[in-house]
Amino acid sequence: MLTISQLAATAGVTVRTVRHYHQVGLLPEPERDASGYRRYGAQAAVDLIRIRTLADAGVPLARIDAVMHAEPAEFAAAMADIDGELRRRIDQLTEHRRRIAALSGGERLVLPAEVVAVLDRMRGLGVSERTVRLERDARILMQILDPGSAPRWIRDKNARFDDPAKTRLYLACDEVIDCAPDDPRVGRLIDELDAWQIEHEGDISQPELKVLDSLIAESSPAWQRLIEVLNHRAERRRTAVSGTAARRRVASFDP
Template sequence: MRIGELAALLGVSTRTVRHYHQQGVLPEPPRRANGYRHYGMRDAVALARVRRLVQLGLSLDEARDVVADDRSRELTEVLAEIDADLARQEREIRERRAKLAEVLRRAEAGSLGPDDTASPDLLAFLRVVSLPESKAAAWDRELLVLMDSVAAEPGRRRAFVQLESLAADPEVTAIGHEFYRRLDELADAEPGDPRVAPLARSLADYSMEHLLADSGLGAHGWDPALLDPFLDGLAPAQAEAVRQAIGIIATGVAKDAGTSATAG
């Protein structure tokens, strides 16, 4: 098959495949006598592996090493590993749906707040913060409502006090608007766009330094899986940036919690 067929098979664009070639992540087959490059099943499996590794938060350099190792393994062994990963994903999706079912139950029961949408703390925060006219900002607002609905006291109240303090700082507000602008710029980009990883790292670093440090969200309080179903509201490259940022944050929070436990 040709590059367009390979891209369609994995649900990506030919631009993404070529980007992976340029980065040395995905081996590029030589041109045949007819001038075209032809891809086989192993190429399709390699592309699927790259896509999955990127979703898990690995950098392209790290994904490159995994795919390079795969080339020395039997295809059946690689396929069996992918099958096991799909089984894990299936279990995770069932768990997420169970959590979302609980959120839906609370929404139907009117227990999410006085307006059946958000708690008084969230309503107060949204009155203070100034969100720009941005699709990324609108998605972020919806995400705040979701996280508010499942957060536990007293961590939720402490987090909102911190958020209100940050929102009142013009410099912090400007930084937040810049993040929204950078996310909006990815609306028409592919997940492999070179702007994705730097934005993810910036979002994660800023969040861990300014938003999560004193929020009371420990390793067990930060649940990246809960957010994943809601990334569908973003464009592919935007979702990829947020997904990578969440992975970095989750790893950093868990690492900090482990260090604290050891120190104690």
């Protein structure tokens, strides 16, 4: 007769594993001796080895019992099924590896290389890291909300930074990021931007902008005021012309 540790050693598993198989009913509980110890016969060793043979091949414990007592035909079917599952799992892990490999650099984490290049250009122009991060996060969001928007964004950004006047405005915005909303510099900047916006009315006004406005507002109270005032003025200009159809931007993303 074998003790549990002898049995376990015979099959090359741990004592815990044997007890686990008892618990899930895979291996029947043997007789106990006078002191309550489990005592195993040779048949138990055979059973355990057969169980391990299947388990080592990746058969889930829950299916081992059925598989062991199956007729050859269903046995083969079960094996094919399990093999299919293993293959799917491998494919999935392979896909994971592919993605891991693609995630080499930092911002490359989520964004295509061309977008990262623009962000780096901004850094080179002296834009604060904080604002660069904000632009990055905005891109991350837009990639989800409107995956086709990247090329246009890249074009627009590059065009802006090719133009010294616009670049100056952008950097000015960057500088007031930490100002209080009522700082006079913010007021002056609003006027400048408003003048610029009048020239470019209608360029961009998709509903997704709501989320971006929100993102910007979250990161700087000064910018929040800036956006609010600009939207308000723009709306007044629009209602003065069309009457309706323009309530959206302002009511947009408020709590």
